[in-house]
Amino acid sequence: MKQAISRFLLSREFQCSMLAPPLRAMLRGLGGTSRFSPQFMTDIQAIERPHYAWCMLRAADLARRLGLTQISALEFGVAGGNGLAFMSDFARAIAGSTGVKIQCYGFDTGKGMPPPEGAKDLPYWFQAAQYIMDEPKLRARVPDATLVIGDIRDTVDSFVEKYRPAPIGVVFNDTDYWSSTAASLRLFDASRRLPEHFLPRIFKYFDDIIGRELEMYGPCNGQLAAIEEFNATHDDMKIHLNQNLMARTELPWRFQIYYCHLLKHPRYSDYIGGSEQDQLQDLLKMR
Numbered sequence: 527m528k529q530a531i532s533r534f535l536l537s538r539e540f541q542c543s544m545l546a547p548p549l550r551a552m553l554r555g556l557g558g559t560s561r562f563s564p565q566f567m568t569d570i571q572a573i574e575r576p577h578y579a580w581c582m583l584r585a586a587d588l589a590r591r592l593g594l595t596q597i598s599a600l601e602f603g604v605a606g607g608n609g610l611a612f613m614s615d616f617a618r619a620i621a622g623s624t625g626v627k628i629q630c631y632g633f634d635t636g637k638g639m640p641p642p643e644g645a646k647d648l649p650y651w652f653q654a655a656q657y658i659m660d661e662p663k664l665r666a667r668v669p670d671a672t673l674v675i676g677d678i679r680d681t682v683d684s685f686v687e688k689y690r691p692a693p694i695g696v697v698f699n700d701t702d703y704w705s706s707t708a709a710s711l712r713l714f715d716a717s718r719r720l721p722e723h724f725l726p727r728i729f730k731y732f733d734d735i736i737g738r739e740l741e742m743y744g745p746c747n748g749q750l751a752a753i754e755e756f757n758a759t760h761d762d763m764k765i766h767l768n769q770n771l772m773a774r775t776e777l778p779w780r781f782q783i784y785y786c787h788l789l790k791h792p793r794y795s796d797y798i799g800g801s802e803q804d805q806l807q808d809l810l811k812m813r
């Protein structure tokens with residue numbers, strides 16, 4: 527009976543139905559991840575930021591398959607801190623459920639957005655000093671997270687050497703500009719020097735690639751331009767839109783989940799298939 531109910535709650539029909547929102551709200555009111563597993567709450571999207579949760583859970587699973595017990599999750603563009611606060615809280619739920627601990631880091635100028643650098647920064651939509659942070663208030667709100675304050679262009683290159691984070695498995699980009707996003711992607715250059723501080727494949731979320739018709743995001747500007755330029759200049763690393771969520775029409779954020787492959791990472795080819803591969807082989811034999 528429980529399995530049948532679970533299958534129904536996870537079905538696309540239910541997820542897209544009018545019944546889903548009130549049930550999600552009810553489950554959050556009943557205690558959320560303190561009462562239900564973070565996996566269950568994420569799978570039925572009964573959680574504040576299911577896109578963040580999905581990436582963090584999958585990165586923790588990859589770490590576990592690689593024999594790791596700690597990883598790091600980074601957010602570029604913290605602003606008011608709602609994302610970082612969620613990361614910090616959800617990290618505790620993941621540790622309790624999977625045994626994998628997650629260190630959380632947030633990058634921000636602390637003074638709002640810098641001035642746009644040109645047309646690729648969408649100056650018709652973004653401007654300087656948007657999204658100002660209340661740093662003392664945020665530090666009190668996320669005591670378990672580490673804030674990296676300053677322009678990303680000045681802080682990202684030395685981050686790994688300075689902080690020696692657990693292997694980075696998740697990166698959330700809410701940087702708006704092409705210039706800030708391009709700077710944040712320099713993080714991965716450190717994997718050539720210090721691969722032990724990175725998972726071989728990293729889950730990524732880009733906030734500013736869909737938007738409304740007035741934003742007009744495209745490969746010529748913003749985050750999409752930064753991704754294209756990164757791929758064009760890096761033979762040993764590639765960032766691409768995920769392919770496994772495309773059919774999940776109940777997930778509005780499926781087009782914002784990307785993967786970064788560190789192709790020369792010393793553990794890139796470590797086998798992680800396990801029981802999933804065995805199940806797939808059994809299915810193929812039945813055909």
